[in-house]
Structures are given as structure tokens and as C-alpha cells.
Amino acid sequence: xxxxxxxxxxxxxxxxxxxxxxxxxxxxxxxxxxxxxxxxxxxxxxxxxxxxxxxxxxxxxxxxxxxxxxxxxxxxxxxxxxxxxxxxxxxxxxxxxxxxxxxxxxxxxxxxxxxxxxxxxxxxxxxxxxxxxxxxxxxxxxxxxxxxxxxxxxxxxxxxxxxxxxxxxxxxxxxxxxxxxxxxxxxxxxxxxxxxxxxxxxxxxxxxxxxxxxxxxxxxxxxxxxxxxxxxxxxxxxxxxxxxxxxxxxxxxxxxxxxxxxxxxxxxxxxxxxxxxxxxxxxxxxxxxxxxxxxxxxxxxxxxxxxxxxxxxxxxxxxxxxxxxxxxxxxxxxxxxxxxxxxxxxxxxxxxxxxxxxxxxxxxxxxxxxxxx
Amino acid sequence: xxxxxxxxxxxxxxxxxxxxxxxxxxxxxxxxxxxxxxxxxxxxxxxxxxxxxxxxxxxxxxxxxxxxxxxxxxxxxxxxxxxxxxxxxxxxxxxxxxxxxxxxxxxxxxxxxxxxxxxxxxxxxxxxxxxxxxxxxxxxxxxxxxxxxxxxxxxxxxxxxxxxxxxxxxxxxxxxxxxxxxxxxxxxxxxxxxxxxxxxxxxxxxxxxxxxxxxxxxxxxxxxxxxxxxxxxxxxxxxxxxxxxxxxxxxxxxxxxxxxxxxxxxxxxxxxxxxxxxxxxxxxxxxxxxxxxxxxxxxxxxxxxxxxxxxxxxxxxxxxxxxxxxxxxxxxxxxxxxxxxxxxxxxxxxxxxxxxxxxxxxxxxxxxxxxxxxxxxxxxxxxxxxxxxxxxxxxxxxxxxxxxxxxxxxxxxxxxxxxxxxxxxxxxxxxxxxxxxxxxxxxxxxxxxxxxxxxxxxxxxxxxxxxxxxxxxxxxxxxxxxxxxxxxxxxxxxxxxxxxxxxxxxxxxxxxxxxxxxxxxxxxxxxxxxxxxxxxxxxxxxxxxxxxxxxxxxxxxxxxxxxxxxxxxxxxxxxxxxxxxxxxxxxxxxxxxxxxxxxxxxx
Numbered sequence: 001x002x003x004x005x006x007x008x009x010x011x012x013x014x015x016x017x018x019x020x021x022x023x024x025x026x027x028x029x030x031x032x033x034x035x036x037x038x039x040x041x042x043x044x045x046x047x048x049x050x051x052x053x054x055x056x057x058x059x060x061x062x063x064x065x066x067x068x069x070x071x072x073x074x075x076x077x078x079x080x081x082x083x084x085x086x087x088x089x090x091x092x093x094x095x096x097x098x099x100x101x102x103x104x105x106x107x108x109x110x111x112x113x114x115x116x117x118x119x120x121x122x123x124x125x126x127x128x129x130x131x132x133x134x135x136x137x138x139x140x141x142x143x144x145x146x147x148x149x150x151x152x153x154x155x156x157x158x159x160x161x162x163x164x165x166x167x168x169x170x171x172x173x174x175x176x177x178x179x180x181x182x183x184x185x186x187x188x189x190x191x192x193x194x195x196x197x198x199x200x201x202x203x204x205x206x207x208x209x210x211x212x213x214x215x216x217x218x219x220x221x222x223x224x225x226x227x228x229x230x231x232x233x234x235x236x237x238x239x240x241x242x243x244x245x246x247x248x249x250x251x252x253x254x255x256x257x258x259x260x261x262x263x264x265x266x267x268x269x270x271x272x273x274x275x276x277x278x279x280x281x282x283x284x285x286x287x288x289x290x291x292x293x294x295x296x297x298x299x300x301x302x303x304x305x306x307x308x309x310x311x312x313x314x315x316x317x318x319x320x321x322x323x324x325x326x327x328x329x330x331x332x333x334x335x336x337x338x339x340x341x342x343x344x345x346x347x348x349x350x351x352x353x354x355x356x357x358x359x360x361x362x363x364x365x366x367x368x369x370x371x372x373x
Numbered sequence: 374x375x376x377x378x379x380x381x382x383x384x385x386x387x388x389x390x391x392x393x394x395x396x397x398x399x400x401x402x403x404x405x406x407x408x409x410x411x412x413x414x415x416x417x418x419x420x421x422x423x424x425x426x427x428x429x430x431x432x433x434x435x436x437x438x439x440x441x442x443x444x445x446x447x448x449x450x451x452x453x454x455x456x457x458x459x460x461x462x463x464x465x466x467x468x469x470x471x472x473x474x475x476x477x478x479x480x481x482x483x484x485x486x487x488x489x490x491x492x493x494x495x496x497x498x499x500x501x502x503x504x505x506x507x508x509x510x511x512x513x514x515x516x517x518x519x520x521x522x523x524x525x526x527x528x529x530x531x532x533x534x535x536x537x538x539x540x541x542x543x544x545x546x547x548x549x550x551x552x553x554x555x556x557x558x559x560x561x562x563x564x565x566x567x568x569x570x571x572x573x574x575x576x577x578x579x580x581x582x583x584x585x586x587x588x589x590x591x592x593x594x595x596x597x598x599x600x601x602x603x604x605x606x607x608x609x610x611x612x613x614x615x616x617x618x619x620x621x622x623x624x625x626x627x628x629x630x631x632x633x634x635x636x637x638x639x640x641x642x643x644x645x646x647x648x649x650x651x652x653x654x655x656x657x658x659x660x661x662x663x664x665x666x667x668x669x670x671x672x673x674x675x676x677x678x679x680x681x682x683x684x685x686x687x688x689x690x691x692x693x694x695x696x697x698x699x700x701x702x703x704x705x706x707x708x709x710x711x712x713x714x715x716x717x718x719x720x721x722x723x724x725x726x727x728x729x730x731x732x733x734x735x736x737x738x739x740x741x742x743x744x745x746x747x748x749x750x751x752x753x754x755x756x757x758x759x760x761x762x763x764x765x766x767x768x769x770x771x772x773x774x775x776x777x778x779x780x781x782x783x784x785x786x787x788x789x790x791x792x793x794x795x796x797x798x799x800x801x802x803x804x805x806x807x808x809x810x811x812x813x814x815x816x817x818x819x820x821x822x823x824x825x826x827x828x829x830x831x832x833x834x835x836x837x838x839x840x841x842x843x844x845x846x847x848x849x850x851x852x853x854x855x856x857x858x859x860x861x862x863x864x865x866x867x868x869x870x871x872x873x874x875x876x877x878x879x880x881x882x883x884x885x886x887x888x889x890x891x892x893x894x895x896x897x898x899x900x901x902x903x904x905x906x907x908x909x910x911x912x913x914x915x916x917x918x919x920x921x922x923x924x925x926x927x928x929x930x931x932x933x934x935x936x937x938x939x940x941x942x943x944x945x946x947x948x949x950x951x952x953x954x955x956x957x958x959x960x961x962x963x964x965x966x967x968x969x970x971x972x973x974x975x976x
Contacts, residue, residue, distance in 0.1 A: 004489060006486050006489060007486055007487045007489065009486065010482065010483050010485075010486025010487050011483070011486075011487065013482075013483070013486075014472060014475060014479070014483045017474070017475055017479060018472065018474055018475070021474040021475075021515075022474050206468065206472075206473065207466045207467065207468035207469070207470055208470050208471065208472055210436065210466040210470060211464065211465065211466050211469075211470020211471075211528075211531070211532075212470070212487065213434075213436060213459075214434045214435070214436065214459050214462065214463075214464035214541075215459070215484065215487045215488055216459070216460050216487060216488055216489055217487040218456070370435070370436070370455065370456075370459070371435070371436055371437060371438060371455075372431060372436045372437055373437050373438055
């Protein structure tokens with residue numbers, strides 16, 4: 001049967017009226033991304049901030065004092081001084097502190113005789129990531145202090161100290177700047193999939209889809225009338241998250257809006273397509289919501305490279321990341337926000353998004369039938 | 374029209390079978406059904422829940438894949454060209470297919486557009502539909518805010534925006550009040566008359582079968598009969614009687630008659646027991662114990678249901694459903710209580726305190742008054758009914774009786790406890806069986822019984838004894854390890870009743886216990902309930918089902934939160950007796966009451 005403008009217009013009108021009267025779709029498009037962005041934007045950060053450390057100084061003197069003030073001068077740590085390692089251990093066990101720095105009684109003597117002195121560092125390995133970060137920061141602080149000290153002493157001391165302070169985590173640029181753009185992709189994955197999956201599941205639940213199927217409206221028209229309004233809503237949500245990223249989180253935007261809009265549109269089509277695909281399996285909103293979270297949000301979170309580096313994943317997992325649409329969008333977003341229009345990055349990833357969108361929408365079209373079984 | 378006979382049938386099924394597979398189990402929904410429906414008439418697909426009605430309707434609408442056999446709609450093979458078939462039919466699914474957050478007008482507009490009704494026609498057709506359904510004044514109202522009856526009419530109007538060559542209605546009258554039900558039938562009859570509309574309609578109400586020109590009677594996926602309803606009902610003509618006896622209560626009489634040889638069916642109908650006898654058998658005038666009890670026997674016109682039950686019971690070859698495999702005399706007293714009371718103990722107990730006492734009971738939700746100052750009392754051993762359409766306040770009353778919802782105003786005592794202060798104590802005396810049988814579908818029969826026994830805090834020997842009693846009493850032995858989900862509907866119902874009776878309650882609450890259940894399972898169920906009532910259990914039934922009302926000793930008819938009338942079924946029917954309706958049915962009585970209540974408002 002030929003497509004009919006009149007039928008599509010009728011269906012679109014219905015969808016628009018429903019969106020206005022039942023604000024749940026608006027909430028998914030605007031409120032959900034905003035809330036998720038704020039929660040994750042503030043919660044997910046790789047920068048240690050005021051990490052409590054125990055400082056054991058067995059024999060306080062001018063040199064240890066100097067090191068302590070160096071530690072206290074950074075916003076990363078807050079220190080609490082103990083006299084014995086046993087007391088610090090107790091605090092560590094009670095999780096009052098996340099690490100221990102141990103300056104032994106012979107610290108000053110060794111330092112002046114050998115020019116270098118070992119310090120004991122104990123970190124909680126349970127949270128390996130934080131432990132490694134603390135370790136890195138401490139090494140940095142230690143190195144900075146040593147080099148400052150050698151400069152003060154000058155050649156007069158003639159100490160054979162060679163320090164190369166390498167600042168891996170730029171203390172001026174917070175990790176938020178590269179996490180928030182990636183986060184937009186993750187949040188919009190969930191929003192896009194939920195929008196279509198939930199509204200169609202709602203029609204299943206209420207029996208309206210069953211009635212619609214036995215009309216002249218073709219399945220193509222029914223799908224199209226679902227895709228268009230929620231595409232518009234999704235783009236609105238995307239814009240809202242963009243504004244939030246720039247205003248609330250102060251992330252710089254260095255690319256062009258046009259490129260971002262085009263890439264967002266491609267990505268949103270892929271996400272909405274996933275939602276349509278889910279709706280052909282899930283016949284109620286609860287199941288549709290669960291599936292959307294499990295098959296779109298979680299993989300996007302873990303496998304998009306937004307937090308966890310894809311390069312360091314085992315090859316099998318790396319292979320899987322290729323079917324996660326968010327992966328391509330994360331790269332584009334990071335480039336657009338932090339670097340600008342880097343075409344060598346944007347074009348191949350946009351092509352990948354185009355392919356993903358075609359696959360998901362195509363599969364949704366093939367999977368949809370005017371039948372209940 | 375001479376060409377009529379040459380046109381292909383509106384619907385033709387040839388050896389259609391359909392199975393559903395879920396969790397590795399296969400369930401047959403339809404088995405080799407061959408039937409057809411003529412044009413310009415109403416064909417009813419009639420049968421209880423689970424008979425395969427909805428499967429048949431969905432197959433005809435092209436909504437399910439044809440697995441085996443052939444289905445033709447208006448001469449079109451549905452499996453081969455579903456779109457072509459769908460373009461020519463109208464279909465209303467069970468929940469009417471309405472968008473609840475769209476207004477009446479917006480719903481009609483949507484369906485007019487997706488059905489490509491030309492704009493010029495739309496206006497005229499819309500006006501006609503609104504006039505017919507009486508929805509004109511509600512054009513701007515959201516569909517979700519309409520009453521059940523109006524939703525149903527709007528659903529129908531939406532399928533009629535373009536005149537379909539075949540109209541499929543899947544259980545259009547379920548859960549709708551009798552007045553709306555009557556109006557829907559009036560609309561359908563009118564359309565068939567004026568527009569030669571062809572209708573195929575499914576229903577679980579056997580009384581609706583009589584309104585169709587032709588009936589396809591389904592039972593557990595098999596076509597039992599394809600017949601004209603009047604002819605089918607006439608099969609039991611001369612064999613249907615109303616029986617009454619002065620010396621026996623109607624329940625005792627029914628019990629006796631049901632055991633009498635030659636009686637195929639005995640059901641309570643108001644003050645009488647309706648019986649259907651075997652062909653050639655004489656009405657059992659004197660055959661009844663106690664010997665010599667004078668019986669009054671009046672021949673009555675046969676009903677569709679009489680023939681249906683007689684048909685199934687008299688042909689052993691037609692494989693009776695397991696739900697009625699129970700031996701006829703297998704209905705002893707339900708409780709340990711000795712039920713050798715004198716037949717007139719009910720009169721004696723009139724001096725007792727009522728078991729359920731409601732006085733000016735009111736429940737408000739904000740501005741909305743769901744239950745408006747209703748009063749009634751139920752005595753020990755009585756079967757009392759709350760009859761009303763959806764939204765009349767039945768469920769709210771029920772929840773207050775169960776102590777699940779506090780009353781806003783008024784007094785409510787159950788088993789001597791004031792529900793305001795001692796809801797938990799009252800609940801211990803109550804057994805409750807919900808409409809959809811609150812069983813755990815994933816648990817086996819035995820596990821369900823054990824769970825409910827422990828929920829009622831039965832322990833050790835007592836618990837074992839009660840479970841053994843339930844298995845024995847309800848003949849659950851062969852199914853003890855079956856998962857509840859897979860039980861036939863009749864067995865589910867038995868299990869639900871067994872669970873509700875686990876703690877030997879004094880009071881039994883039943884919420885539409887037999888809606889959609891096949892007539893045989895319904896009969897068996899009510900025989901058990903009657904035996905319980907005879908042994909002194911007080912039974913309270915809420916229902917919108919006229920059938921179930923007939924079983925009650927007394928009824929309160931509810932509408933819009935108020936009691937319109939109360940009394941025994943006969944006295945309620947008496948009120949509706951007119952020259953036009955010398956033999957009013959319960960439904961006539963109900964409608965008369967509703968209309969009388971609406972009159973002062975209209976004036």
C-alpha cells in the first residue's frame with residue numbers, strides 16, 4: 001500500500017498531543033539527561049580531592065616539617081599526623097585515612113648523608129584506581145619537594161639528585177573536561193532508547209497498537225510516526241545537555257555547532273533505532289525499561305571508552321566495542337569539545353554512526369510486523 | 374440481493390489449529406476449527422475464558438500467524454494477503470484500542486485519518502456516529518475519563534469511521550454495565566438492519582448468544598456447535614422447568630435435584646431451581662427425598678445455556694473438561710462442623726447478631742464519594758450479593774470490609790469486630806477469593822496450599838490436616854505437583870477456593886468468582902459455596918454478573934456509591950414486572966432500577 005501523507009499526519013498529531021498531555025516523554029527527553037549529567041558530572045571524577053592521609057613522623061624536625069608543608073600545599077590531600085605507625089595503622093583499618101606516609105626516625109639523617117631517603121607509603125589496594133592515583137600524586141609531590149630542596153641547597157650541597165617531574169595529570173585541567181562530553185553520549189544513549197522503547201511498549205500495554213495494526217496505516221508509517229517526534233525531542237534533550245556541559249561544568253566548546261548537530265542526529269537515530277528494536281520484543285514498559293538499561297546504557301558506559309580505555313581491553317572485548325554506537329560518538333564529542341573540528345577523527349566516526357543508525361533502523365523495520373506473535 | 378449467495382462468506386475457517394508455546398510448554402488454543410460467518414448478520418463466537426475466542430478473532434484480523442489450516446476474510450486468504458484483508462475490516466480489541474489521553478474527537482479524527490476517510494465524508498459520518506452512540510456532548514472529554522460503557526461505544530465508533538465490510542468485535546461487553554451492554558446491542562442491530570453490516574463478535578456471556586443470528590460455540594479450543602441460537606435453545610424445549618418446594622430451602626432443593634437421575638442440570642434462579650431433564654425423562658415429581666415432598670413444577674421457555682449444558686453433559690464422547698470431572702455426589706459439608714441443623718435454622722438465627730453490619734458506611738477520595746452512606750446487614754449462613762456495574766463502589770466497599778481501607782464515615786462490624794479498631798482480628802475470620810485468583814502462578818498446587826496454610830499461621834499437625842483436607846475435598850490429588858500457571862481455569866478456581874478456606878473462616882468474600890468461567894465449572898463452584906452456606910459460613914459476593922446474583926439469598930444493588938435497592942432476587946425482579954415484561958430477568962430488574970434512579974436527575 002502506498003504511503004499516505006494523511007495517515008502519517010494523523011499519527012504525528014496524535015503523538016504530539018500525547019507528548020503534551022503525558023509529560024513522561026518530556027521528562028525522559030529533558031529531565032533524565034539533566035539529572036544524569038549532574039549526578040555523573042559531579043560524581044564521576046578521576047581527580048583526588050582532599051584525600052585523608054595519615055602522616056607518621058617518628059622524629060619531627062625542620063626537614064620533615066618542610067615536606068609536610070609541601071604535602072599540605074596541594075588540594076589533593078588532607079593530612080593527620082601520628083607519632084607511631086601502629087596508631088596510623090589503626091586509623092587506616094578504621095578507614096579514617098586512605099593511605100599512610102611513614103617518615104622513619106632516620107629520615108633526616110639518611111637524607112643529608114645520602115641525598116635521598118626512603119619514605120614508606122601504604123595505600124589501600126582495594127580501590128586500585130584511587131590507590132594508584134594517590135601513589136602517583138605522592139611521587140610527584142615527593143619529587144617536587146626534592147627538586148625544590150636541591151635547588152635551595154644549590155651546588156653547595158653537591159647532591160647527586162636528578163629529578164624529572166612529569167606532570168601526567170595537569171592540575172589545572174580537571175578530568176571533568178574530558179568526562180562530561182563522553183557522558184553526554186552515555187546519557188543520550190539511554191534517553192534515545194528509552195523514548196521509543198517506552199512509548200511503543202505503552203501502546204502495547206494499552207492495546208492501542210493492536211487496534212492500529214488492523215487499520216490501513218502501514219507498519220512503516222507507524223514506525224515513522226514514532227521516530228520523528230522523538231527525534232525532535234531527543235535533539236532538544238541533546239541541546240539541553242550541551243548547554244549544561246558548557247554552563248554548569250564550564251567545559252570548553254571548541255568545535256562547530258553544525259558538525260556537532262549532524263553527529264548528534266546520526267547518533268540519536270541509532271539510539272532511537274535501538275529503542276524501536278527493543279519495543280519489538282518488550283511488550284510492557286517495565287521490561288522495555290530494563291532491557292534499555294541493560295543493553296544500551298551499561299555497554300555504553302563500560303565499552304564506549306569514555307572512562308575505560310578501549311586500547312587496554314582484551315581483544316575480544318575490544319571487538320565488541322565496535323557495535324557500541326556510543327563509542328564513536330564519545331570520540332566525536334571529545335574532539336568537538338576539547339580540540340575542535342578534527343576531520344580525521346570526525347569523519348570516520350560519523351561514518352560509523354551512519355552505519356550503526358542504518359543497521360538499527362533497518363533491523364527495527366524488518367523486525368516490526370503487523371502481528372502479535 | 375440475488376448476488377449475495379455468490380459472494381464469498383464474510384469469514385471462513387478451514388481446519389484452523391493454533392498453539393501457543395511458552396516456557397517450553399505447548400498449549401492448544403484452537404483445534405481443527407471449521408466454520409463460517411455469513412454476510413449481513415451477527416455471528417457470535419461464544420465460549421468461556423480460554424475457549425479460544427480471542428485467538429480466533431486475532432487470526433481473522435491477521436494479527437496472528439496462521440499455523441495450520443486456512444482463513445478467508447471476504448474471500449481473501451489472510452495468511453497470503455493480510456494487508457488487503459485488513460483494509461476491508463474493522464476490528465475492536467478487548468480494551469477498545471482507545472488513546473486515553475486523547476479526547477473523543479481526537480480519537481475519532483485519528484482513526485478517520487489512518488483509515489483514509491475523505492475529509493468530505495468525515496463530517497457526515499462523524500455526526501452520524503455521535504448521534505448513534507450518544508457521545509455528542511462529550512466530544513471534548515478525554516477518553517480516559519469516560520465511563521466503561523462510553524469507552525466501549527467510542528471504541529466501536531472508531532472502528533466504524535469507515536464502514537467496514539466485516540466488523541470484528543473481541544468481547545465488547547466485558548466489564549460493561551448491563552445498560553451499556555443493551556445500548557451496544559441496539560447499535561449493532563441497527564447497523565445490521567440499515568447498513569447490512571456484517572459482525573463477528575466474541576462473548577463469554579451465554580445470554581448474548583441468543584441475540585446473534587448464528588453462533589459458533591467454542592469449548593477448550595473445539596467447535597462444539599455452529600448453530601442458530603433459537604434452534605439450539607429449542608433443543609431443550611419441553612425439558613426446562615422451574616421447581617420450588619415449600620419444605621426445603623432452595624439450596625437443599627437444588628442439591629437434591631442435582632442428584633436425581635434424569636436431571637441434567639439444576640441451578641438456582643432466584644427463588645426457584647431451574648432444571649433441565651434428559652430427553653424423554655419425566656419431571657421428577659415425586660421421586661425426591663424426603664419422599665412425598667410436594668414440588669411445584671412450572672415449564673419455562675428454554676435458554677441457550679440449558680441446551681449447552683445438556684449437550685455437554687449428555688454426550689460423554691465430547692470429553693468433559695476436567696473441571697467437571699468431579700463426582701456429582703462429591704460435595705459433602707465443607708467444614709468439621711456438623712451440618713445437621715434443622716432446615717429452618719436460618720429463621721432461628723435471625724435473632725443472632727448480624728455477621729456483617731454496615732451502617733451509613735462512607736468512603737471519600739478527595740472530593741469524590743466512592744461509597745455514599747450505604748447500610749446493610751448479613752446474617753450467618755446467608756449468601757449476600759453486592760451487585761453493580763464497574764465504578765458503582767463495589768470494590769471500595771469490599772476493601773473496607775476486608776479492613777484494607779479505612780472508612781471515612783459510618784460503622785462497619787465484621788464477625789463482631791469494629792473494623793476501625795480491630796481490622797486484623799476481623800481479617801482472621803475472613804476467607805477471600807479474588808476475581809483473578811490470587812495464586813502464585815510459579816508455585817505448584819502443594820506449594821500454594823502450604824504457603825497459604827503458613828500465612829494463616831496453621832502449624833504442624835493442624836496444617837498437615839488442612840492441606841490433606843484441601844487435596845481430598847477439591848480433588849487436587851492428580852495435580853498436586855503441577856505448576857499453578859498450567860492448571861485449567863476450573864482447577865485454578867478450586868485451588869483458589871481451597872486456599873481461601875485453609876483457616877476455616879466464618880466469612881467468605883468472593884469477588885466476581887465465576888466471571889468468564891465455563892458454565893460447568895461455575896455450577897460446580899456454586900454447589901460448593903451452597904454447601905458452605907448450609908454449614909453456616911456467611912458468604913458475601915460482589916459481582917456485575919447477573920448470573921451470580923441469582924445465587925444470592927439477598928442483594929444490594931449499587932450505583933454511584935449508593936444502594937438503589939435491597940432484597941431477595943425475586944422481590945427485585947418483582948419491581949420490574951410490567952405488562953411488557955411479565956417475566957423480568959435479573960438484568961431487566963437491574964436496568965429498571967438504574968433507570969428509575971436516573972429519572973429524577975433528568976427531570
